[in-house]
Amino acid sequence: MRLGIRGKVACVILICMVPVLVLGVLLSLQQDQGRRNLVLRTQQDAAHTLASDFSTFVENTVHAELAAGSAVESQPYPVVGIVQLLASIRAYDTSFLWLGLIMPDGRVEASAPPGDAYTNVATHWAFAAVRAGAPWAAGVISAPNRRPELEVATGIPEGPRLAAVVDGVVDLTRVRPMLPTGLASDMDGIIVDNGGRVVFDLRRPGRPVNALASLPAVQAALRGQPSMIEGYRDAAAGGPQIGAAVPIADLRWAAVVLEPERTALAPVRRGGQEELGWVVAAVGLGVFLAWVLGAELTAPIVALANGARAIGRGEVGYRVRMRRTDELGELGTAFNEMSERLARSHAEINALQSVSDAALSTVRLDELLARLVQHIASALRADGGTVWFVDDATGDLIVPQDSDTGAAGARRLARGEGLAGRVADGGRALVLSGEEAFRALDPRLLAQGVRAAACVPLRVGGRVIGVLELIARGERDFRAQDVRLIEAFADRVALAVDNARAYGRQREIAGVIQEALVPTPSVRLPGMAIAGRYVPSREVGGDFYAVLPLGHGRVGLAIADVTGKGIPAATLSARARYLLEAFVLDGRPSEAVVARMNAVLTRDAASGLFVSLFYGMVDPEAGTLRYTRAGHPAPFLLRAGVQAPEALDAPGLLLGVDPAARYPAVEVQVGPGDLLAMFTDGITEARRPDGELFGDQRLVDTLIELREAQPERIADEIMAAVGRWSGDGPTDDQALVIARVLPWGANVGERSAREHAVR
Amino acid sequence: MELQIGARTEGTVTVIDVAGEIDLYTAPRLEEALTRGAAGAPPLLVVNLSKTTYMDSTALRVLTAALKRIHERDGTLALVSTQSKIGKLFTITGLDQVFPIYSTEPEAIEKARAHGSRQP
Structure with a gap:
């Protein structure tokens, strides 16, 4: 059995009572003799x-x-x-x-x-x-x-x-x-x-x-x-x-x-028993009092233990209630102080965490700064804050849009001007308080009603890229510990800014590459009406499609998806795209085009990336579509007058996997009114928030429903349905091509088709 | 569903169970498991995808890269796939012609073991 302090105190009292008990019995015996x-x-x-x-x-x-x-x-x-x-x-x-x-x-x-x-x-x-x-x-x-x-x-x-x-x-x-x-x-x-x-x-x-x-x-x-x-x-x-x-x-x-x-001797015995009874009662009372007093003694200890447990559970700031002036009361006060300090540093850590989270939440600099400044100001109970950036060209400090939550007014400070300018120049944190100090150093802030301010440099790799300035309009001193916290925030802000800038540059590069790849959305050729749609995901991916006039009314249709994201995918995409354009010249058969593409891309094995490709050549005059599929989702061909579409699913491995892979060609008959839908998996694998995929069937259903409409409208409707499905923007590139075979010669007045098709 | 990867040995064959979704973010874990599982000489691997709920092209890339490395060392990488949507992904990409794919794990293990015993 485990004895608590109360039990132990009662035991000690009981043990102390033993001599009393013995003495009592002895006295009683003596009394008996008397x-x-x-x-x-x-x-x-x-x-x-x-x-x-x-x-x-x-x-x-x-x-x-x-x-x-x-x-x-x-x-x-x-x-x-x-x-x-x-x-x-x-x-x-x-x-x-x-x-x-x-x-x-x-x-x-x-x-x-x-x-x-x-x-x-x-x-x-x-x-x-x-x-x-x-x-x-x-x-x-x-x-x-x-x-x-x-x-x-x-x-x-x-x-x-x-x-x-x-x-x-x-x-x-x-x-x-x-x-x-x-x-x-x-x-x-x-x-x-x-x-x-x-x-x-x-x-x-x-x-x-x-x-x-x-x-x-x-x-x-x-x-x-x-x-x-x-x-x-x-x-x-x-x-x-x-x-x-x-x-x-x-x-x-x-x-x-x-x-x-x-x-x-009956009275003697009675007297003795009575006395013994009194002694035992006294001992019992003593133990009982010890127990009760033990409760008085242990209650604060139990309260402290509960407090420690509460803090262990994460309830920092938990206070124990203790109205005592003795050592235990002191312990309680110390506990509460500890708890309060813990709560404060916990709040600081949380604030740091939230700033870090905010720093990671977006790579858009303007959104980022607004969030960061808001978090930091609220963590420090400041009335506002500003992130100033050093303009590399002039050395001035400038405020990007939206980064200011409290301080209105100037958007540009000359080098060394005001509090922020000094901090940027000196590379050391400064704290200002009191009207005199502001009048001397930064009348601009004083004019805005600022009565206290703390400003720390933002550093990346030892270089000051800007400053973080926090202001308070009421009575508020920024103390040394606040400054340390602000510096910790500043490190994260600087990292986030650096990260966002780097990401922005990368995205810009990838965007430029990609922009060069995507053809104009709408192409009208003598034998075909074609609508193309491309929606890039937030991270640049590697989908592309191409509509390639090949002379004599023939049209090469390609859609491809490069695995991976970012610049590697974009450059591989570009490479694949140019290879394709080169190989399709002169209307080379699809199987030869694809086999050559594979031969070249497999040699790029080091990239570890591969490409799925569907390439087909429509000859409206002959009424044929000859295609080869390389690991790409099979397009649907919905023939005029036929209820259900046909999947163009000739076998074929992804490009870049096996140099010896064989790519057969399949030729199907096409006629006026036939509708071809080519897509990447960004369409069919668009996910609803609950995880369900858009899937082939919804695509096919839309296609059948709108089979009489213009390709433009069909493409718009499908993209809209997919957009509604996934809700929160695409997580993967989405590319879609809808092509309708027109009666041969319907589009007289053909200009240089090449001009239309490829930028 | 969160990706869960478990590895175990069946004699000379390493079986990697993949449950959940493999995408851009979780694929590196599959890659790590494959690298670790391919330590044998020759590496004999079975990747059981019967509890995999979703795979994207990143997963295919990881599997394909592993297959290349294992082939270079005369090993084998067999897949167990019981779900049509996973099977369909392999069919579309033509990778069903590249990977040995079985519908039961014992069969996959048996074939992998047989492959190992053919090696000198």
Whole structure:
């Protein structure tokens, strides 16, 4: 599992909490001991109470006996009277089982109830103790099969002499109601005598007499030392018991309190558990707070991570929102600054890219400059810009048309004049701002409301060919980084300008060559009406056609396509064209013309170019068309009165591929009204934007539809249909020749046909 | 459709698959693939045009130039063409008489291999 920072912080807190937890447990244990002691103290107090209650009870008994004895001694009662007195005391204090007046010699003077139940009391320890001088003494009378009874003997003094002893036997069961039982319900109160024997047991009267005799605490109490009892077990009670044993004053007996540990220590346990609960709760709260605070701590980190990701995705300029003043807040601020700088340089790169794209988008200089200046001005938030060119002849700066998007006014600056002139002369970038500077250097710009300007040279191969000037009308300083950017733009502008100029020169050359090749569009010969169309693509290609009068009314018709574009294609086209003109002279058969063309062009193998050619010779008088095809799309011959056209598709390889290629000739019959359509693949392979080709069939359909029309119109319609088809100007040269065979002799007044046909 | 060119070897024969359009702008890539594929001695090439959707004369020039170079080294360049419009282009230009053209690739490969085994 991967722990986030929050998890780790919580873990650290948890680990830090461990000592606290241990300390808590230790403290709790110590507290437990304290509480346990408190419980024991409580039990000791209960034992003291029990002891004092028992003492009080015994003292009360002693007082009762003393009162009875004193009453007897104060006046000479007859024995019967004494018995009556004792009986009345017994009646009053029902705890007395027996009450007797005993003479110091051990004789029982009187007793209630009368009889001899306790005649031997004089042999008891209590009587002996009193006779030995104790003011009173208590003892236990125990006999087999009888519950122990308490015997209290009180001396009745008469001066220094012992007059008599009042001896009472007390029913210990009568003690219970007389004891104020301040004991908890689970606590047992026990009185043991000086021999450790159980005299009285509050809750368990059946406890064996010697059950507690051997307990060290009981023995200690009998020695006068209050003691705790811990871990006492007896069979009847089950679990361990705790309690206390304390001496009973004056009696040398002990009061014992016992309580099962389970109930006695329940509050201790509860307290401990509670404390432990608090400690655990505190630790839990700590971890929870760590988690929550961790969120507070990690939220900005997560936000920063998201920000970094966003920038990774290209969302430069992404800002993280952070309202903090600590180190993380600082990091956020740094991040935002970085993002902003990235966005700025991204925008600069984009602007450079768009300028580069614009530089590549067209090779027409005027369009190009307008676009470039617009892009650059918007990238730099400038109000306009101008590209000035150095006029090679004079050294002046001039503005070509359309290159100015903001600065009106002068179109020509003398050498060294104004900001642009200085930059062109010095070859170094300059920045102007403030009215004073403009007044001194370029009042022309000041007059136009310009308040800041940056101007950098355009260089091609180290030569300054012009300058790029950017202006701002409002408050705007061009800083060093702006200038660097403008210089980067300027490099691209210079390259684009150079490229456009070079292309323009090339195109001009190719155009001149090509212009020389294309015949006049419309030719009328004695036996034929011919319409030719040629539309060059943007890049000069190598299509051409030729209409060649060959004497005796015969006409050579050729159409050709040279592979490739530009000057190589144009020159090869010219070469092919002149070869053709030379070879067709004297009406040489088509197969011979084509074979010779191939022989010559194959030798030009180095060019890697080849030529497709269709050459046919129409003899209107004989009514024949003899043709040879060399890899060129087959022309269509639509005969008068025949529904579908015939493709003139005699086999034959492209020219320039194989010197040994054979080119057969095919001769077909033609008659007045027959229509011949020759074309290059620029027509049939004109592409609609969705990629579909114009194709043979559309050409054939148009041909059939317009079969009665003049060749001029047929040619126009076909070119228009093809133009509509491809929409955005031809990507390949398009050449088309429509020829109709006329009734022989229809065109009297034939001038020099050659003049018409070939320029 | 963008031009996609892939080359693979079938024993001694290199097969170049040409899918998409070959025109003035993409032909140099075909030229490069042909040059690289013609490294064997003798070079035995099969160019599979069954997925070619469009070819212009530049493509023909590239193929023809490659054929010339391969012939000079006693190799062979066979074409696989299953589409009528591609086949028609070869018919019009007469190049169907120059290139061995087959309607299935295994046949073209078999013929190219046989050509190779005839060479000393």
